[in-house]
Amino acid sequence: MIELFYWTTPNGHKVTIFLEEAEVEYRITPVNISEGAQFAPAFLAISPNNRIPAIIDHAPADGGAPVSVFESGAILLYLAEKTGRFLPAGLRDRVEVLQWLFWQMGGLGPMAGQNHHFKQYAPEKLPYAIDRYVKETARLYGVLDRRLAGREFIAGDYSIADMASYPWIVPHRRQGLRLEDFPNVARWFAAIRARPAVQRAYARADEINRVPTVTERSAAILFGQGPDLPPTGT
Ligand SMILES: N[C@@H](CCC(=O)N[C@@H](CS)C(=O)NCC(=O)O)C(=O)O
Incomplete structure (x- = not known):
């Protein structure tokens, strides 16, 4: 059984998508990052970066003590290896998926x-910063669009590379982008959105939280972090 420490954000959705796709038994432990739950000592013990998602695998393949994993890319890789799903075994196919998984983790997501x-x-609305990141997001959409030309999915069959990228394309309008400008991304996006497992994953999110994660109050918790843990974590 997988215990998923989760909140309703793109990095959280990556893991519910995998678990729903692979039909793995799991239970969600909500970590309300708007309220500072990411600083609870029990959560920090498995996710020292005070970020969701994280998992505990209570039945690891080696039969030993439970295994915990933080970082969504590491979690997807762990689960793919555990289940033998959504990551091909062959050297060349596997590296295709991994490089696009890392592209998402190091580029599209951040x-x-x-x-x-x-x-x-x-x-403060800083025009330089807004322009810089809207342009950089658009550049990455362009990279993805060219990659998807003549391809159904990002790297061979539907894989953890697609699962990592999709939740970050969902908020395209908020990112100042139009899918009409990226026709291959638009086709891929519609195909993934239609998958029953993806719909189940987003339905789980709606069951857990329907209010925005970032509000005036939670902004201080989310964006005021420095090197030391806030008082709630001590
Ligand atoms: N690289 C990390 C990023 C995780 C991340 O940024 N999580 C956000 C929600 S999407 C979070 O937990 N934020 C809590 C905070 O900022 O304190 C991953 O992919 O797992």
Whole structure:
């Protein structure tokens, strides 16, 4: 059984998509990052970066003690290896998936995250920062669009590379982008959105939380972090 420490954000959705697709038994432990639950010592013990998602695998393949994993890319890789699903075994096919998984983790996710921050949440609207991150997100959409030309999915069959990228394309309008400008991304996006497992994953999110994660109050918790843990974590 997989215990998923989760909140209703793109990085959280990556893991519910995998678990629903692979039909793995799991239970969700909500970590309300708007309220500072990410600083609870029990959560930090498995996710020292105070970020969701994280998992505990209570039945690891080696039969030993439970295994915990943080970082969504590492979680997807762990689950793919555990289940033998959504990551091909052959050297060349596997590296195709992994390089696009890491592209999402190092590029699309962080840049779209900064786009959201400066475009929507920053108390000052800084034109340079907004322009920089909207352009960089658009550049990454362009990379993905070219990659998807003549391909159904990002790397061979539907894989953890698609699952990692899709939740970061869902908020394209908030990112200042139009899918009409990226026709291959638009086709891929519609195909993934129609998958029953993806719909189940987003339905789970709606069951857990329907209010925005970033509000005036939670912005201080989410964007005021420095090197030390806040008082709620001590
Ligand atoms: N690289 C990390 C990023 C995770 C991340 O940024 N999680 C956000 C929600 S999407 C979070 O937990 N934020 C809590 C905070 O900022 O304190 C991953 O992919 O798992």
